[in-house]
Amino acid sequence: MKILITGAAGFIGAALCERLLEEGVHVVGVDNLNPYYPLALKSHRLTRLEALAGKPNQSEMTGSFRFVKMDLTERDALMQLMQDERFDVVVNLAAQAGVRHSISQPHDYVDSNLVGFVNLLEACRAARPRHLLYASSSSVYGDDARQPLTEEQAGAKPLSLYAATKRANELMAYSYAHLYGLPVTGLRFFTVYGARGRPDMAPLRFARKLMAGEAIDVYNHGQMARDFTHISDIVEGIRCLIDLPPPREVDAAPSRVLNVGRGEPIALRDFISGLEDALGLKARKRWLPMQAGDVERTWADTTALEALSGFRPHVSLRDGLAELADWARAYPELLAEESTDAAIPDPVHRPI
Numbered sequence: 001m002k003i004l005i006t007g008a009a010g011f012i013g014a015a016l017c018e019r020l021l022e023e024g025v026h027v028v029g030v031d032n033l034n035p036y037y038p039l040a041l042k043s044h045r046l047t048r049l050e051a052l053a054g055k056p057n058q059s060e061m062t063g064s065f066r067f068v069k070m071d072l073t074e075r076d077a078l079m080q081l082m083q084d085e086r087f088d089v090v091v092n093l094a095a096q097a098g099v100r101h102s103i104s105q106p107h108d109y110v111d112s113n114l115v116g117f118v119n120l121l122e123a124c125r126a127a128r129p130r131h132l133l134y135a136s137s138s139s140v141y142g143d144d145a146r147q148p149l150t151e152e153q154a155g156a157k158p159l160s161l162y163a164a165t166k167r168a169n170e171l172m173a174y175s176y177a178h179l180y181g182l183p184v185t186g187l188r189f190f191t192v193y194g195a196r197g198r199p200d201m202a203p204l205r206f207a208r209k210l211m212a213g214e215a216i217d218v219y220n221h222g223q224m225a226r227d228f229t230h231i232s233d234i235v236e237g238i239r240c241l242i243d244l245p246p247p248r249e250v251d252a253a254p255s256r257v258l259n260v261g262r263g264e265p266i267a268l269r270d271f272i273s274g275l276e277d278a279l280g281l282k283a284r285k286r287w288l289p290m291q292a293g294d295v296e297r298t299w300a301d302t303t304a305l306e307a308l309s310g311f312r313p314h315v316s317l318r319d320g321l322a323e324l325a326d327w328a329r330a331y332p333e334l335l336a337e338e339s340t341d342a343a344i345p346d347p348v349h350r351p352i
């Protein structure tokens with residue numbers, strides 16, 4: 001099996017590549033290596049992939065990994081890559097992520113999440129992979145959907161441009177499924193955490209501040225809950241879907257959207273105290289009002305994914321936080337949110 005993973009240097013993309021390489025799959029990873037957060041972390045993830053590629057696994061199978069630095073907005077280059085490689089499956093994890101950044105830098109979201117995504121759809125239309133899976137987000141539900149969140153609640157009221165682009169991706173993918181019979185599955189991920197995670201997100205930000213003895217900012221005075229989901233459960237969920245047959249034509253299009261989350265809302269206060277325990281540190285907290293664009297609670301109904309694939313998340317909060325804490329202690333320099341990349345060699349020039 002030959003798979004294209006976009007966003008391969010990102011948190012979820014790199015973790016999925018690792019999982020596939022361990023199985024002996026041939027993976028091509030695309031990423032534009034944007035500096036939204038420090039490239040040192042993306043470089044760290046790619047170095048791990050480089051080390052894994054070519055190593056035989058227990059069944060003596062050897063996966064391969066080829067990294068291609070490319071922006072999804074480079075329409076012709078993307079089309080060429082898809083024509084040359086003829087992937088069986090494409091998993092689109094490249095996107096400009098982050099709710100708050102979408103308020104200050106809206107055009108980044110239009111470029112990567114809308115223009116980039118339509119380029120990918122066009123390339124898939126021409127090259128016809130068996131299945132296109134793409135990242136959506138729990139943020140599409142907004143704040144007035146019934147909890148737990150079920151997929152048919154369409155998400156007509158996104159609270160940020162980020163959420164709007166993710167919902168737009170679902171509609172765009174549906175139209176390609178309808179018009180061209182392209183089998184598509186949208187993955188609504190719920191707040192992902194774990195080792196090599198995103199330093200702009202609360203779990204790593206909290207870990208960094210705790211370790212530096214700085215106060216942590218807790219929004220909505222801690223009255224928030226998230227369906228925190230460990231990265232290995234997210235990767236396992238995607239992995240199950242890659243193996244399954246793609247969606248069949250239902251309602252005139254081979255298209256579906258699935259929640260991929262743990263299925264249990266965790267109060268922010270409990271997440272923080274779990275992290276304190278895992279790191280053996282006590283946090284000073286700054287209680288702040290709700291931030292624009294945020295939702296109060298997310299809680300995934302995961303019945304559809306389980307019915308389809310039999311997959312159930314299994315990583316407890318305690319184990320997930322222990323894994324995050326071990327990694328954070330080993331690589332404190334990779335928790336930085338701000339780029340200091342001038343001092344870091346450009347990973348593009350390293351053999352990957």
Ligand code: NAD
Pocket residue numbers: 006007008009010011012013030031032033034042070071072073092093094095096097098111112113116135136137138188189190191192193198
């Ligand atoms: P990430 O920022 O770590 O990874 C995304 C990667 O895509 C980055 O390495 C970036 O350089 C790359 N990229 C961005 N724009 C690109 C473009 N135009 N061309 C090529 N590469 C580009 O984010 P992540 O947490 O790994 O998220 C992966 C996907 O899952 C994203 O679509 C995100 O919106 C979605 N998602 C993530 C979470 C989460 O909790 N992490 C939750 C919901 C949805």
